[in-house]
Amino acid sequence: MSPSPATDTRTRIVRTAMDLFWEKGFNSTSIADILSRSQLNSGSLYHFFPGKQDVLIAVLEAYRDGIYPMLIEPAWRGVRDPIARIFALLAAYRAMIVESDNSYGCPIGSLALELHEPDPKVRELLAANFDAWTGAIGRCLEEAGDRLPPDLDHRELAEFVLTTMEGGVMQARTHREVGYFDRNVRSLRTHFAMLEQLAKAERVAAGVGRSARRAPLKTGQKRGR
Amino acid sequence: MSPSPATDTRTRIVRTAMDLFWEKGFNSTSIADILSRSQLNSGSLYHFFPGKQDVLIAVLEAYRDGIYPMLIEPAWRGVRDPIARIFALLAAYRAMIVESDNSYGCPIGSLALELHEPDPKVRELLAANFDAWTGAIGRCLEEAGDRLPPDLDHRELAEFVLTTMEGGVMQARTHREVGYFDRNVRSLRTHFAMLEQLAKAERVAAGVGRSARRAPLKTGQKRGR
DNA sequence: TGGTTGCTTGATTGACCGCTCAACCAAGGC
DNA sequence: GCCTTGGTTGAGCGGTCAATCAAGCAACCA
Incomplete structure (x- = not known):
């Protein structure tokens, strides 16, 4: 029924990153930016993505x-x-x-x-x-x-x-x-x-x-x- | 005859920065990059330019x-x-x-x-x-x-x-x-x-x-x- | 009940960032 | 000789960066 929470978090990261990369570019967007806007903790992000490059x-x-x-x-x-x-x-x-x-x-x-x-x-x-x-x-x-x-x-x-x-x-x-x-x-x-x-x-x-x-x-x- | 050392340093910074901004972009180029390639110290750069933005x-x-x-x-x-x-x-x-x-x-x-x-x-x-x-x-x-x-x-x-x-x-x-x-x-x-x-x-x-x-x-x- | 799995928490790390500044130096004027 | 001016030195500051990790948690399973 509802999407697994894993997918939920993952897509929240991707969507937030899409916005931020578009607004400020890749290099000027920090992981902290993505985390604060998506209301997540660094551990969650790094659970799904090995690094910033992989978010890109x-x-x-x-x-x-x-x-x-x-x-x-x-x-x-x-x-x-x-x-x-x-x-x-x-x-x-x-x-x-x-x-x-x-x-x-x-x-x-x-x-x-x-x-x-x-x-x-x-x-x-x-x-x-x-x-x-x-x-x-x-x-x-x-x-x-x-x-x-x-x-x-x-x-x-x-x-x-x-x-x-x-x-x-x-x-x-x-x-x-x-x-x-x-x-x-x-x-x-x-x-x-x-x-x-x-x-x-x-x-x-x-x-x-x-x-x-x-x-x-x-x-x-x-x-x- | 020879250009004043002031102009010399300034243009050396600008030329180095031109190269680096072209090679790696503005955000990915650090002041340290410019300094090391141009063989200068940070004080010299900041004597001529208030900040990185002004180098740009x-x-x-x-x-x-x-x-x-x-x-x-x-x-x-x-x-x-x-x-x-x-x-x-x-x-x-x-x-x-x-x-x-x-x-x-x-x-x-x-x-x-x-x-x-x-x-x-x-x-x-x-x-x-x-x-x-x-x-x-x-x-x-x-x-x-x-x-x-x-x-x-x-x-x-x-x-x-x-x-x-x-x-x-x-x-x-x-x-x-x-x-x-x-x-x-x-x-x-x-x-x-x-x-x-x-x-x-x-x-x-x-x-x-x-x-x-x-x-x-x-x-x-x-x-x- | 206790174990396993999948995901989350957030303090912490060390590298690097732009930038500062007190001290220093050499050349020119007096 | 001594001061001023213009330029240089480089250690060091506070902050931010990407990334880490031990600990915790809830849901499911045996």
Whole structure:
């Protein structure tokens, strides 16, 4: 029926640590901070976790496991269009920025930059969190089908969306102004609009005559139409 | 002739602190770390700086003042084309990533995310560093003239370039793979290519009625690699 | 009833933290 | 010669850090 008291204590530690690591960072959060806020004693914490590092690992696992139910699914509620979903997720971040008085920082991004010599397990979990995020975006891109150019690298674009979020959050937080986030999202919107335009033109060209073979739009010189 | 010993000591502290903050972060760097590496005693440090926070401020000022001579100008040496300069700067970051065995982190970005409640002076200096960076990019964009759409928001795009760098660095570092940085740069290249394509189409449309007035097409102004 | 197990208690440890300060030193002015 | 000024020395302060551990506790079991 009720969860075992063990689990209860363990999750209380993890949840408290999630909050504190997000608020003050990993290094600036002391075990004493976690204990006082969670109303526990050091012995209890060290009964479940060998050390502070292991609390961090549990926190990163919790983020990874919570990314869909806690972040992505709520952001996508009522939004079906795959490309709209991408911007709905970004809008969720915007809301968090505003709610935090423009001091929001992505917990994963902050940890990724704060921890300078993370042990392999920690680094893998940070990467896994990013992968989960870009994976969700990647699925949207696939679902978008021929609205995007057929030779588009979905992984690349998904990572670019993550970059936009992280960069926007970082700048908005540093300047304490959402405008920085908004402008980054606007740039990404332009990017998508141009890609969709391109795909559309290609579809038209392919429909008109199959001889119209477009050179892949890459770096440097473009074939003049 | 020789610089006064006072300046000498001060800059030795600042330079050592720059290295250490970059290597281990601000919170994980102790005053003792700075002292032992710079071969100084605590009294000397506290003669010049009231506290650790003030060392950080001096470090951020040094970054801000050094961004042109130490980072941007070297990256632009031998590159004249304004858009090529943007990607030359990104290439400089790529080199630093590779040189550091894929563990490079932008010192400003890392500090911006590590310091969760920075005092106003610190926050302003972080912002000033970003402004100097985007300012340099912004000037490139203006110089690019009508190669980019006339209604383009230069500030927005400059911030987007910064975002690409920071996001690319963050992901490359987290995954310990330059590929993440490269793919982000590739996305940005696509973005610029599409913008240039757009501007070109617009110029053609506007110039249809007139005969001679073409865009200044200097020889060798092909965009650089 | 007494033993075992799983969890909790909180004082305590030693290392390290940022920072202080009285004493010291060398060079310049008078 | 002696004082002032600007810089240096390094032992040491009070505090905080992550982590320890002997003792206690309640629930279940034999």
